[in-house]
Amino acid sequence: MTPAEENYLKTIYHLGKVSNQAVTTNSIAEQMDTKPSSVTDMIKKLSEKGLVHYKKYQGVSMSDQGNKIALSIVRKHRLWEVFLMEKLNFAWDEVHDVAEQLEHVQSEKLIEKLDRHLGFPRFDPHGDPIPSKSGKVLQVEKVLLSACDTGDKGIFVGVNSSSTEFLQYLDKLNLVLGDRIEILFKESFDDSLQIKAKGQKVTLSGKAAMNIYIQIDEL
Amino acid sequence: MTPAEENYLKTIYHLGKVSNQAVTTNSIAEQMDTKPSSVTDMIKKLSEKGLVHYKKYQGVSMSDQGNKIALSIVRKHRLWEVFLMEKLNFAWDEVHDVAEQLEHVQSEKLIEKLDRHLGFPRFDPHGDPIPSKSGKVLQVEKVLLSACDTGDKGIFVGVNSSSTEFLQYLDKLNLVLGDRIEILFKESFDDSLQIKAKGQKVTLSGKAAMNIYIQIDEL
DNA sequence: ATATAATTTTAGTTGTATCTAAATTCATAT
DNA sequence: ATATGAATTTAGATACAACTAAAATTATAT
Numbered sequence: 208m209t210p211a212e213e214n215y216l217k218t219i220y221h222l223g224k225v226s227n228q229a230v231t232t233n234s235i236a237e238q239m240d241t242k243p244s245s246v247t248d249m250i251k252k253l254s255e256k257g258l259v260h261y262k263k264y265q266g267v268s269m270s271d272q273g274n275k276i277a278l279s280i281v282r283k284h285r286l287w288e289v290f291l292m293e294k295l296n297f298a299w300d301e302v303h304d305v306a307e308q309l310e311h312v313q314s315e316k317l318i319e320k321l322d323r324h325l326g327f328p329r330f331d332p333h334g335d336p337i338p339s340k341s342g343k344v345l346q347v348e349k350v351l352l353s354a355c356d357t358g359d360k361g362i363f364v365g366v367n368s369s370s371t372e373f374l375q376y377l378d379k380l381n382l383v384l385g386d387r388i389e390i391l392f393k394e395s396f397d398d399s400l401q402i403k404a405k406g407q408k409v410t411l412s413g414k415a416a417m418n419i420y421i422q423i424d425e426l
Numbered sequence: 427m428t429p430a431e432e433n434y435l436k437t438i439y440h441l442g443k444v445s446n447q448a449v450t451t452n453s454i455a456e457q458m459d460t461k462p463s464s465v466t467d468m469i470k471k472l473s474e475k476g477l478v479h480y481k482k483y484q485g486v487s488m489s490d491q492g493n494k495i496a497l498s499i500v501r502k503h504r505l506w507e508v509f510l511m512e513k514l515n516f517a518w519d520e521v522h523d524v525a526e527q528l529e530h531v532q533s534e535k536l537i538e539k540l541d542r543h544l545g546f547p548r549f550d551p552h553g554d555p556i557p558s559k560s561g562k563v564l565q566v567e568k569v570l571l572s573a574c575d576t577g578d579k580g581i582f583v584g585v586n587s588s589s590t591e592f593l594q595y596l597d598k599l600n601l602v603l604g605d606r607i608e609i610l611f612k613e614s615f616d617d618s619l620q621i622k623a624k625g626q627k628v629t630l631s632g633k634a635a636m637n638i639y640i641q642i643d644e645l
Numbered sequence: 646a647t648a649t650a651a652t653t654t655t656a657g658t659t660g661t662a663t664c665t666a667a668a669t670t671c672a673t674a675t
Numbered sequence: 676a677t678a679t680g681a682a683t684t685t686a687g688a689t690a691c692a693a694c695t696a697a698a699a700t701t702a703t704a705t
Contacts, residue, residue, distance in 0.1 A: 209661075209662090211661080211662060211663095231682080231683090232682075232683055232684085233681090233682060233683080241662095241663075241664090242663080242664065242665085243682075243683065243684085244663090244664075244665080244666095244683085244684070244685080245662070245663055245664070246683095247683065247684055247685085248661095248662075248663080248684095249662080249663095251684095252661090252662095263670085263683080263684075264669090264670060264671065264682080264683060264684080291536075294513075294543055295536070295539040295540060295543055296539065297535075297539065301535070304533075305531070305533045305535075305536050308531045308532065308533070309528075309531055312524070312527045312528055312531075313527065314523075314524045314527070316516075316520070316524075317510075317514070317524050320514040320515065320516065321514060324513060324514055428691080428692090430691080430692060430693090450652080450653090451652075451653055451654085452651090452652065452653080460692095460693075460694090461693080461694065461695085462652075462653065462654085463653085463654070463655080463693090463694075463695080463696095464692070464693055464694070465653090466653065466654055466655085467654095467691095467692075467693080468692075468693095470654095471691095471692095482653080482654075482700085483652080483653060483654080483699090483700060483701065646705100647704100647705090648703100648704090648705085649702100649703080649704080649705095650701100650702080650703075650704090651700105651701080651702070651703090652699100652700080652701070652702085653698100653699080653700070653701085654697100654698080654699070654700085655696100655697080655698070655699080656695105656696090656697080656698090657694100657695090657696090657697100658693100658694075658695080658696105659692105659693080659694070659695100660691100660692095660693085660694100661690100661691085661692095661693105662689105662690090662691090663688100663689080663690080663691105664687100664688075664689075664690100665686105665687090665688080665689105666685100666686090666687090666688105667684100667685080667686080667687100668683100668684080668685070668686090669682100669683080669684065669685080670681105670682080670683070670684085671680105671681080671682070671683085672679100672680085672681075672682090673678100673679085673680085673681095674677100674678090674679085674680100675676100675677090675678085675679100
């Protein structure tokens with residue numbers, strides 16, 4: 208597996224996860240900041256290797272074999288993110304780009320030893336689950352803040368974007384993974400939210416609310 | 427800088443270090459397990475970038491700029507080797523191949539934070555000095571065992587090969603970096619050596635002696 | 646001094662991953 | 676039902692880094 212192939216598999220995996228249907232050529236190109244024709248080329252290659260299911264003009268989806276590989280890359284990426292934050296004291300908005308490179312280092316032994324060194328973490332610094340060696344992914348019942356209503360309460364368990372700008376924005380708001388959040392008021396006009404976290408009132412734009420996951424309290 | 431360019435620079439740096447004269451195309455090809463024609467191509471490229479000095483048929487040598495880059499790669503390689511051994515408990519014969527990949531990860535911040543995390547080590551697990559951020563290399567007065575004579579005493583400070591076979595051979599002999607070594611007898615017939623280390627007598631072949639560095643006791 | 650051998654370079658090819666521009670197929674709107 | 680536009684694929688080109696085979700240069704040996 209080349210880094211390019213791995214990156215395509217990872218992207219197709221992620222896009223397929225959110226949409227739950229065949230992934231389009233254009234969406235892959237946009238996500239990877241490349242051209243649709245390049246995507247078609249690579250899809251053919253992955254298809255011939257049996258890593259994705261593909262029919263011309265009908266989009267792609269992961270094969271079992273491709274899924275396994277994608278999960279192993281996601282596992283590596285997230286373990287490295289934990290390492291960078293926990294051991295090297297990177298800020299959570301800095302880890303993504305470096306992990307993008309580290310995830311392509313080829314060594315089973317390395318990643319298993321890293322996993323042990325980190326104490327077998329189950330979530331990365333952005334709240335995303337770390338797939339197990341065998342490819343199992345813990346699924347937490349999480350909901351986008353934008354899908355919540357006035358009065359809902361829960362715990363901030365994940366973000367929908369790992370962009371530097373967004374993560375630094377959360378830092379400014381003093382919002383940290385694990386914070387207890389209560390929705391005080393939802394403005395239907397622009398979908399902005401008034402929330403309470405750590406005893407403080409905060410206003411979130413609709414866009415921000417679409418990038419924050421909470422785990423709603425059980426009844 | 428691509429990984430390929432970095433690997434060439436590193437190889438030319440190492441070969442230039444031992445010979446102290448222009449490095450030949452063939453020696454680079456042999457070292458990198460590639461063909462001389464491929465080497466010529468890359469040398470031209472590096473030369474155009476001003477990273478090496480090159481005249482057709484006359485071999486190459488490092489430019490100041492190339493030297494700086496080579497040293498930064500060596501620095502990364504050796505810091506990762508320390509990390510793999512100290513933090514992840516790799517054996518010293520396993521670290522080289524993984525470090526070969528990790529050294530190409532591009533992030534100044536990563537390597538500085540790794541350096542701090544490791545406590546600013548000055549030597550790697552094979553006894554080689556780790557270049558400083560600014561490119562300074564601690565030079566230890568070390569001598570090949572094969573160049574020593576009966577009666578010489580010193581400390582085992584480095585190896586001349588990082589091959590798995592050789593390092594595991596040393597493990598079998600129970601010889602560890604830092605061991606005090608005394609040369610009991612040098613057989614001039616085949617250059618084999620009788621040495622004493624940790625109170626035990628050991629016989630070393632001439633070939634083994636050419637891969638072990640000791641720092642001879644000061645008078 | 647010159648023939649022979651070794652080394653190095655050149656020329657042309659291959660595989661990977663990208664691109665642009667053009668052609669094809671699909672979706673949709675009247 | 677067909678025209679229009681969007682999405683996708685194909686065809687052909689480029690850059691990188693390797694290769695083989697042949698040519699050019701340097702080293703060496705008689």
